[in-house]
Amino acid sequence: xxxxxxxxxxxxxxxxxxxxxxxxxxxxxxxxxxxxxxxxxxxxxxxxxxxxxxxxxxxxxxxxxxxxxxxxxxxxxxxxxxxxxxxxxxxxxxxxxxxxxxxxxxxxxxxxxxxxxxxxxxxxxxxxxxxxxxxxxxxxxxxxxxxxxxxxxxxxxxxxxxxxxxxxxxxxxxxxxxxxxxxxxxxxxxxxxxxxxxxxxxxxxxxxxxxxxxxxxxxxxxxxxxxxxxxxxxxxxxxxxxxxxxxxxxxxxxxxxxxxxxxxxxxxxxxxxxxxxxxxxxxxxxxxxxxxxxxxxxxxxxxxxxxxxxxxxxxxxxxxxxxxxxxxxxxxxxxxxxxxxxxxxxxxxxxxxxxxxxxxxxxxxxxxxxxxxxxxxxxxxxxxxxxxxxxxxxxxxxxxxxxxxxxxxxxxxxxxxxxxxxx
Amino acid sequence: xxxxxxxxxxxxxxxxxxxxxxxxxxxxxxxxxxxxxxxxxxxxxxxxxxxxxxxxxxxxxxxxxxxxxxxxxxxxxxxxxxxxxxxxxxxxxxxxxxxxxxxxxxxxxxxxxxxxxxxxxxxxxxxxxxxxxxxxxxxxxxxxxxxxxxxxxxxxxxxxxxxxxxxxxxxxxxxxxxxxxxxxxxxxxxxxxxxxxxxxxxxxxxxxxxxxxxxxxxxxxxxxxxxxxxxxxxxxxxxxxxxxxxxxxxxxxxxxxxxxxxxxxxxxxxxxxxxxxxxxxxxxxxxxxxxxxxxxxxx
Numbered sequence: 001x002x003x004x005x006x007x008x009x010x011x012x013x014x015x016x017x018x019x020x021x022x023x024x025x026x027x028x029x030x031x032x033x034x035x036x037x038x039x040x041x042x043x044x045x046x047x048x049x050x051x052x053x054x055x056x057x058x059x060x061x062x063x064x065x066x067x068x069x070x071x072x073x074x075x076x077x078x079x080x081x082x083x084x085x086x087x088x089x090x091x092x093x094x095x096x097x098x099x100x101x102x103x104x105x106x107x108x109x110x111x112x113x114x115x116x117x118x119x120x121x122x123x124x125x126x127x128x129x130x131x132x133x134x135x136x137x138x139x140x141x142x143x144x145x146x147x148x149x150x151x152x153x154x155x156x157x158x159x160x161x162x163x164x165x166x167x168x169x170x171x172x173x174x175x176x177x178x179x180x181x182x183x184x185x186x187x188x189x190x191x192x193x194x195x196x197x198x199x200x201x202x203x204x205x206x207x208x209x210x211x212x213x214x215x216x217x218x219x220x221x222x223x224x225x226x227x228x229x230x231x232x233x234x235x236x237x238x239x240x241x242x243x244x245x246x247x248x249x250x251x252x253x254x255x256x257x258x259x260x261x262x263x264x265x266x267x268x269x270x271x272x273x274x275x276x277x278x279x280x281x282x283x284x285x286x287x288x289x290x291x292x293x294x295x296x297x298x299x300x301x302x303x304x305x306x307x308x309x310x311x312x313x314x315x316x317x318x319x320x321x322x323x324x325x326x327x328x329x330x331x332x333x334x335x336x337x338x339x340x341x342x343x344x345x346x347x348x349x350x351x352x353x354x355x356x357x358x359x360x361x362x363x364x365x366x367x368x369x370x371x372x373x374x375x376x377x378x379x380x381x382x383x384x385x386x387x388x389x390x391x392x393x394x395x396x397x398x399x400x401x402x403x404x405x406x407x408x409x410x411x412x413x414x415x416x417x418x419x420x421x422x423x
Numbered sequence: 424x425x426x427x428x429x430x431x432x433x434x435x436x437x438x439x440x441x442x443x444x445x446x447x448x449x450x451x452x453x454x455x456x457x458x459x460x461x462x463x464x465x466x467x468x469x470x471x472x473x474x475x476x477x478x479x480x481x482x483x484x485x486x487x488x489x490x491x492x493x494x495x496x497x498x499x500x501x502x503x504x505x506x507x508x509x510x511x512x513x514x515x516x517x518x519x520x521x522x523x524x525x526x527x528x529x530x531x532x533x534x535x536x537x538x539x540x541x542x543x544x545x546x547x548x549x550x551x552x553x554x555x556x557x558x559x560x561x562x563x564x565x566x567x568x569x570x571x572x573x574x575x576x577x578x579x580x581x582x583x584x585x586x587x588x589x590x591x592x593x594x595x596x597x598x599x600x601x602x603x604x605x606x607x608x609x610x611x612x613x614x615x616x617x618x619x620x621x622x623x624x625x626x627x628x629x630x631x632x633x634x635x636x637x638x639x640x641x642x643x644x645x646x647x648x649x650x651x652x653x654x655x656x657x658x659x660x661x662x663x664x665x666x667x668x669x670x671x672x673x674x675x676x677x678x679x680x681x682x683x684x685x686x687x688x689x690x691x692x693x694x695x696x697x698x699x700x701x702x703x704x705x706x707x708x709x710x711x712x713x714x715x716x717x718x719x720x721x722x
Contacts, residue, residue, distance in 0.1 A: 292617075295508050295509070295524075296525075298508070298509065298514075299508055299514055299523070299524040300523070300524070302514045302518060346620070347621075348622075353620065353621055353624045354629060356620060356630070356631075356632035356633060357629070357633075363637075370630065370634050374634055374637045374638055374641070375637055378644075378645065385645065386645070386648045386649070386652060389653045390652055393652060393656045395576060395579035396579050396661065399579040399581075
């Protein structure tokens with residue numbers, strides 16, 4: 001009894017120490033600390049044969065059993081099997097992280113006092129080597145599997161605090177905080193034991209999002225961007241995160257997102273080097289910003305209040321996930337479809353209305369002679385007229401400056417005007 | 424209008440004699456001449472201190488100009504801010520001072536409406552004054568104006584000693600007026616095209632909208648620069664001409680800047696004096712019914 005009490009006390013003290021030290025930012029090698037601490041304080045609970053061998057071996061003693069399951073509070077079973085090969089291949093496994101680096105609440109064996117495991121479930125006899133795997137069941141404290149995931153997910157913060165903080169403002173976490181536990185957390189996108197680089201290959205990113213956003217993915221898949229990504233692993237087309245952000249995923253109905261979206265599209269479509277690879281004009285962004293819609297949205301964007309502009313942004317005309325080439329008959333900006341696209345806002349637009357839009361080209365003498373002519377006309381006329389004005393005024397000033405004012409008035413007064421007929 | 428002529432009888436076929444018709448036309452011409460003289464003479468008024476002032480602009484014209492100052496300035500500011508909205512500082516002004524582009528556009532549209540209404544009123548006034556009232560068309564450009572302009576440049580270059588003598592409206596003023604009129608028409612048309620794009624494309628091709636946009640935007644620059652250089656120099660800087668606010672010019676001012684107008688008014692007075700002395704009361708009394716009493720007082 002006294003031993004048990006002491007053991008409890010030491011576990012509590014140790015847990016406090018771990019949580020304290022992790023808050024201090026002493027993060028990456030938490031496993032070693034734990035190991036040392038366990039060696040000193042909890043020596044009695046440590047299986048002797050594990051010392052000096054690979055650090056995760058203790059854990060894998062049980063967790064490499066494919067039939068190892070835990071019973072949740074709601075009665076469901078959850079597999080506690082960890083495929084070791086998968087972990088060894090993961091970024092964490094290759095970095096040599098120990099299980100306890102993430103499973104920070106695990107400090108003793110068995111992990112909780114109530115998880116009494118009969119020794120003979122594994123060992124044939126006292127002191128003997130473990131049996132081949134047998135059916136193992138433990139009682140878990142978690143209400144359900146999601147609660148377990150969410151609890152363990154908190155451990156990511158220990159090392160990836162920056163990403164964790166950024167994700168805290170994301171649309172996903174907002175949904176989570178509103179009570180919907182289905183909202184994705186780190187491990188839902190990144191995986192748990194088998195974490196590898198999320199963008200290798202790039203198409204993995206959009207496939208990850210597709211796990212939940214299936215309908216969005218299917219329209220993206222058919223778009224000019226998605227098709228290039230899926231079929232040719234194009235390194236330049238945007239995946240989901242290039243537009244929506246990685247951890248900062250903002251809701252697309254966020255006013256800032258709408259106003260900023262023009263810059264998202266513009267960041268690639270005004271890049272000369274990038275666009276020249278595909279023969280796409282970079283005038284698209286400039287011509288948009290010069291026009292009525294672009295000017296307005298750009299001004300809203302520069303406003304701090306975060307009010308979404310109701311003027312068209314790129315995706316209002318080109319489509320959101322289903323963007324297609326303008327010469328694709330299915331594109332919303334294909335000449336035959338333009339009128340319908342304009343009518344989304346300009347309800348009574350007729351067939352001539354879309355002609356008002358000059359297809360993102362800057363005016364040229366060949367394509368838009370009138371507009372080009374107007375610009376040229378005023379570029380010549382304004383300097384001529386205003387220059388003429390200034391010339392005339394300059395002469396007048398000079399004359400007035402040099403002449404004796406009274407002489408001028410005298411000359412005027414002496415003019416012979418008596419014969420003048422007033423009619 | 425009782426003629427002493429004996430040919431007052433009508434002919435057998437009911438038509439009047441030619442001589443009667445000619446006399447009536449002459450009479451009409453005399454009346455018109457008298458009316459013009461009285462209108463001219465009425466522009467000159469003697470102040471209590473004995474000095475003479477000359478009416479340049481009627482109250483209605485002055486009010487029109489004050490409204491124009493407000494509407495033009497507001498339109499120019501709110502419009503040019505939109506033209507240069509991509510500049511960082513302009514963006515700050517639009518969002519900070521005007522509370523955003525939508526408010527700015529509403530202001531622009533509101534004052535555009537004022538401008539349009541004023542233009543319509545002015546057009547109506549011109550039609551009435553030229554076609555109905557048969558007032559003088561002194562604002563119409565003439566060959567003399569071109570000559571004046573050349574002469575003025577020559578005079579300022581010391582090529583000639585003769586300074587051109589301006590009439591009621593100088594060539595400088597006429598240029599300003601016609602530029603404003605032309606610019607105003609252009610701005611109203613191109614502005615309305617942009618204001619109601621879907622409506623306009625029911626009549627015009629869609630291409631009209633970007634073209635209007637370009638014209639509207641350039642014309643704004645031209646108009647603003649013209650006001651800032653030409654108009655401000657000739658009215659404010661050169662002679663501190665306040666007649667558009669007070670309505671009047673002093674004798675000296677008028678003599679200097681519009682000598683022909685000054686002489687014309689003096690001539691009208693001389694004429695009225697002459698017919699008064701000749702005792703052609705019957706004509707005089709006939710016109711008096713229109714309430715032109717100032718003539719006698721001033722003369």
